[in-house]
Amino acid sequence: MSEKLTPDAQVPALKLPLVGGGTFDISQESPENFTMVLFYRGLHCPVCKNYLGGLAALLDDFEAAGFSVVVASMNGKELAEKAAAEWELGRTRVAYDVTLEDAKNWGLWVSKAFKDVEADIFTEPGLFWVRPDGKLYLADISNMPWARPDLKNLLSKVGYALEHNYPARGTYTG
Numbered sequence: 001m002s003e004k005l006t007p008d009a010q011v012p013a014l015k016l017p018l019v020g021g022g023t024f025d026i027s028q029e030s031p032e033n034f035t036m037v038l039f040y041r042g043l044h045c046p047v048c049k050n051y052l053g054g055l056a057a058l059l060d061d062f063e064a065a066g067f068s069v070v071v072a073s074m075n076g077k078e079l080a081e082k083a084a085a086e087w088e089l090g091r092t093r094v095a096y097d098v099t100l101e102d103a104k105n106w107g108l109w110v111s112k113a114f115k116d117v118e119a120d121i122f123t124e125p126g127l128f129w130v131r132p133d134g135k136l137y138l139a140d141i142s143n144m145p146w147a148r149p150d151l152k153n154l155l156s157k158v159g160y161a162l163e164h165n166y167p168a169r170g171t172y173t174g
Contacts, residue, residue: 004107007168010134012105016072016095019084024070024095031132032066033162039072039098039108039126043079044117047145048125049087056089058151065158067129074098074122098123109143137168 005011014026014037029035038055040048052071055062062069072095073080080096083089100121103110109124125148129138140149160166 003104005128005136005139007136007139007170009136011128011130011136012102014072014102014106016097016102017077018070019077019080019094019096024072024093026130027134029068029130029132031068033158034066034129034131034137035068035070036062037070037072037106037126037128037130039103039106039123041111041124041145042073042075042119042122043083043086044115044119044122045145047148048073049083051125051148051151052083052087052089052092054151056087056092058155059090059092061155065155066162067158069093070095072096072098074100074103074119079119107139108141111143135168 011026016024018024026035026037040052042048055069055071059069070093075083075096077096080094084094100110103123106126108126110121111124113120124141124143125145126141127149128136131137142148
C-alpha cells in the first residue's frame with residue numbers, strides 16, 4: 001500500500017533512465033528553486049498527452065522560475081521514446097521504468113489495466129515540487145486521469161511562494 005509523503009521531509013530516492021540517454025537522479029538535481037517531478041500514466045493515456053503538451057509549452061517559463069523538470073512513467077524505453085516523439089515534448093526530460101516500489105514510495109495510486117491498450121499496471125498522475133535540499137514542498141496526486149493541477153495556475157504562484165517564504169503546508173501531526 002502507498003503511503004503519503006510528508007511535506008518538508010526528504011523525498012524518496014528516484015533514479016531513472018532518460019529518453020535520449022542519461023539518468024535522472026533526484027539526489028543530483030540542483031535547481032535554483034524546485035525540481036518538478038510529474039508522474040504520468042503512460043503512452044496509452046490521451047489526457048497525459050494533452051497535459052504533457054501543455055507542460056512542454058510552459059517549460060521555458062518553469063525553467064525561468066528556477067525549476068528543473070522531469071516527467072516519468074512505468075513505460076519502458078520504447079514507449080517512452082514514442083511518447084516523447086509523438087507528443088512533441090521537445091526538451092522535456094522524459095524518464096521511464098518507474099517501478100512499483102518507486103510508485104509506492106512516492107505515494108502514487110497504481111492501476112491495473114481494464115482496456116487492451118493500457119499497460120498491465122501503471123501509476124496514476126502525481127506532481128511534486130522538491131526543494132534543492134531534497135525536501136518535499138508541494139504534492140498533488142490523483143487516482144483519476146483527468147484530475148490534475150492547472151500548470152499555469154501553479155506557475156503563477158511561484159513568485160508569491162518565494163517572495164513570502166511560504167512554507168510547505170500539511171506538516172501538522174498533532
